[in-house]
Amino acid sequence: MATLGQITRRTLLAGAALAGGGLAIGYYFYRKAYANPLEEGLAEHEQTFNPYVKIAADNTITVIVPRAEMGQGVTTTLAALVAEELDVGLDSIKVDHGPAAYAYYNSEMLAEGGPFPFFNEGVVAESMRTVMGAAGKLLGLQGTGGSTSTRDGFDRMRQAGAAARHMLLAAAAAKLSVPAGELETANGTVVHKASGRSVTYGEVAADAVRIEAPSAVRLKERSEWRLLGQSQMRTDMRAKVTGAPIFGVDVSLPEMLYGTVRMSPRFWAKPMRDDLSKAQNMPGVVKIVRLDTDSGSGFGVIAKNTWAAFRAAEAIEAEWGDPEYPPDNEAISKALHEALVSNDGTALRNDGDTDKALADAPRDKVVESDYEVPYLAHACMEPMNATARLKDGVLDVWSPNQAPTIVRQVCAKAVGVPQDKVNVHTTYMGGGFGRRAEVDFSVYAALMAKEAEGRPVKVIWTREEDIRHDAYRPAAVGRFQARLDEQGLPVALDMKIASPSPLASIMRRTFPWLSPVGPDKSIAEGSFDQPYTIANYRVTAIPAPVSIPVGFWRSVGNSYNGFFHECFMDEIAVAGGIDPVDLRKRLMTDYPEAVKVVEKVAEMAKWGEALPDGKAKGFAFTLSFGSWVGEIVQVAQTPGGIRIEKMWIAADVGMALDPAILEAQLISGAVFGLSAAIGQEITFADGMVEQSNFHDHDAMRIYQCPQFEVAILENYHKMGGAGEIGTPPAAPALANAVFALTGNRHRRLPLGKDVSFV
């Protein structure tokens, strides 16, 4: 592992690079609080206490949740953090995303960016977390990703609620001429029980905001919580069952035009020759705009309605440049395998002496396998879209996005306006899964708005454009070797994993003026950072030079490392003659929380009890985003193929703020993993994606979905994430179940290439 000196140097360089050379004044800015972005744009009779709380004279209480609501429930759980301390119910507040602002920085998103397992709490790892967390604040990086929202907001948003309540109490005490200590709060009202008098928050808000915010506030003990720790009614549910227009595609503005894009089907390539005449003359077409951006090149069609734009985009005739990357699956696989045997990797874990332990291993004690997984698209239900208007030098962008301050920065640069003339309005999202951390759809809309003479343009991609222009989950290959001892336990495990680097890919299209920094740990996350103790244990991450755009796909590197690590563990168990669950427990003795998860899920699934013929179970475990997750899948052979009957999940999240939302996320994450495992892949021919829509890149349907049983544990002393943690163990649990059922070991995804599922 790297030493502290190396780590801090690399990290500081990373910070300097990302900040564009702003590090010299870094410490000052790190200490200084960002301005409250709500100060501008307050309604009449409305007051703001801090970036998270607004209260109007009529007692309308607005809580800002500055994170992307893409289904994971942040508009409920983060609002509950503030509401808990403010002593108001979730049904009596309004929740708003708020503007793009540095005040809404996410420090957790970078804090776990270092090459350390979550359970490593040594000096080096903790120093790294502190430095990286500070960098998150320094950069003002407002983003939703890495399953960080509740961890990042837990202290800050509770403090915001408590500070506002403290100020309201002080103002009420003055107004009622009683000591603050005699006052109580409930449901947005301050009550003086002794005299029976009360005032609403709204009535004292104007006085309260003039009181200095307390430098320290006492937060409630867990035993005092009324909202947190219990399942809440989601604040967005009524809008979602009534079809309310809350999504990016639903934006409606006066004088609005409509549009779509037709981008080069080969990434990074430009149109070599084009004929727009046919498209331009189609009914309803207003204008066709050439788009040339760091994300891609092609054409934007502005029209009087979306359908007219779609038809015209289809009618564009163009020849596109050649691909700069291996053009088809065979060539891509070859490039990945060449990387695998190169010496370009970084050993993110290197315990003992793996080479030595493997060198003199007897053949019959060695387990060896190669694994391979494909590119994957996010396929959010809501296709990529954004609406933009450039009028009087001000750019407004309505965007369902996961990174508002980056959207603001990149759109300002693309259109040529200062950042303070850009307003990003973040809508609800019809799925995100990491896709909406990208800036492409926002930038295209902004550039098209530049050509629309002050009118807003709502730019919606077709599903075909969406599938063919993603920032894909990278393809990856792995070569694994283990040596077993006389008892069948692994004494050496060597894992080499090669994959294109999402970090390098994102830097190229989002911050092309910066150079990528350090090794990308995501290539091997889910393999190098697992709670197993093996005497000689090496995991090497190797970046493969394939420049097809890759990005953050729900659980990122864990999505395929879970499959690699846990299927290979299953192979080790079988080779050593040890029950797969028992093997995990024996290798995890240094991590009692992990053992408890394994025991819990095994107990729920009655692991080890005999099953009827034609049924089998598979097990997998992945620690990701700070949460420890074990999953068991039961499959059954039926005349129509293998049916995934049931799935059990046990997850230790450290602290469960909303059990129902957590359970929904675990199931959602697991099915996301199963969908990919049974049938999804993005393949290439002639440098172009071959899939285009749900007929050839489908996901699990209701009739395929297994039954679920979920248990949430709180044994670990740190809170973990929720949104992505169900995904990594799903594919390996399924593949291991298929092995148990059929005796066939499948080492490539999707399994549907080799097995037929119902």
Add this chain to the structure above:
Amino acid sequence: MRLTVNGEVIEIDADPEMPLLWALRDLAGIMGPKFGCGIAACGACTVHIMGEAVRSCSVAVGDVKSEITTIEGLSKDGTLHPVQQAWLEEQVAQCGYCQAGQIMSAVALLNVVADPTDDDIDNAMGGNLCRCSAYPKIRAAIKRAAAMKAGA
């Protein structure tokens, strides 16, 4: 061109070949039906025509001669339709984007089959994709709605 949507007659100026989905969304401002695929493969755009669940992305507006109901037409005077109420009580939605389509398919099912079995639900709802996988709760909500209607 005239359409009857949610009991109201609306006048729009549409190419008859335009898919009903875009006529509703872009011309009539009815945003409940969502665009997901454009090829009737995901169900996000589901509306009712004469009470039957139809993928509005794949029906030409010029071919629609009967009454259309969208999710906006389900609840009356702020009172949720029993299926919407069941959806609320089961806390079904995550991102919510597919839910208008899911609810329209479920309402159409329950209009024909008062007490659907799991197979009935699989058959009726298989065309409605949900990337968040709210499926277990969708199933529970349909059963809850059936029970509510039976008890009403």
